Amino acid sequence: MGRKSIADIRRVEFATAAFEVLSIHGMKGTTLQRVADHTGASKASVLHYFSNKQILIETALRQANATLRKEAVALMNLASTPWEKFYGILEANFSPTTFRPEVAHGWISMCAEVPHNPQFQRLQTVIYRRLHSNLVTALKETGMTPAEAERGANVVSLLIDGIWMRCGLQIGGLNREDAFAHIEGVLNNLFGDLTERHSAKTKMSALANALTLNAAKP
Template sequence: MRSRSIRTIRRAELSKAAFEAVVLYGLRGTTLEKVGEIAGVSKGVVLHHFKDKSSLLEAVIRRTNGMLSTSLVELYRHAETPYERLWAIIIANFHESIFNQAVCQAWVSLMAEVPHNRSCQRVQIANYARVSSNFSHELKHFVTRDEAKIIARQLNLLIDGIWVRVGSRVEPLDSDRAIGDLEYFLMRFLPMDEESIQKHRAAREKIENVARIALGTRAFLETAMAR
């Protein structure tokens, strides 16, 4: 039991080091040797836990998706209404601790691996399905179930597009601007009478304040990064 725990910790450390390597060197420049250097271990230790670079990259993609899920779970703890849960999903994808040019750039590099790696494809398909399901579950409180599925898919595409633009250095966007872009989209597809507008504004403000406190702590970041 103890050896499994140590193995899990080591794999998490190596996937973290691999992600840092992708940020520093890009996907092509990331080697098992460089991952080992960042982690402070030999290439042999990296190979002991991951049979090749492909399996290591799969672990990195799982880790990046896991960071987003961890952020959402934390925000959900404080969300009490469908409005707040909807905004929790949006803000979890764009909180400044995760959404920045270096991380987006690494993510774009990792996505280039997905078409060539079936394991990575399965991980990413599952992640897209989870995000769409989360959105659909909350959107059905505002529109029909069929409309909720369509809007959820569009939101998923919009999130990916923003990450790609920032990661490709096509357009500099900060968290507030990115969240504002999704808000602009939502206002055209959800009921937006005066009462609804006020509820959305209050929900966004509350969840952003929660994220600023809960997701910005060292303890949370260390927990998220260690997964």
């Protein structure tokens, strides 16, 4: 794999800064100047790579989602059973690297703009469809009927969104452990208290923690 160009590195740097500024100031308060100040660069430098705020924010959101997608793919590749694939998806959606209030703030800011912004609407539609498709596929492989898998995927995706919203609003200090406790309570009612499901959760949780630790190494 070749080295990234300086231009690619700068784009990633500015996109990362844009998401951080978005998390702090919201959509209205996010400006090219603030993004520049956040990185110690000039506004002209940001404009050299991104012609306007719209393109920069969209790139930032795609980059944030790519991090989640990369973790989901890595975990699903390590899964050997349908329930392990299912929990690989959940672990990626609540990864310690992404399930944090500051990241959730940025996501909430973007969601508030979705009804008014066709680009954000398309991006969010792609994200939802991918999540739904992955969940349905994993649940079908457990032996559920298509209707059962659809119902289960819908409930789980709604639960994921609700927990992320709660995290972003910081109501009640919801953390990753609390999130999974709520999810397990719903899953027990939805799918039954299955030993194989709990075994899959334990395995994928350990793998997710290992991936996080490896990613944090210099």
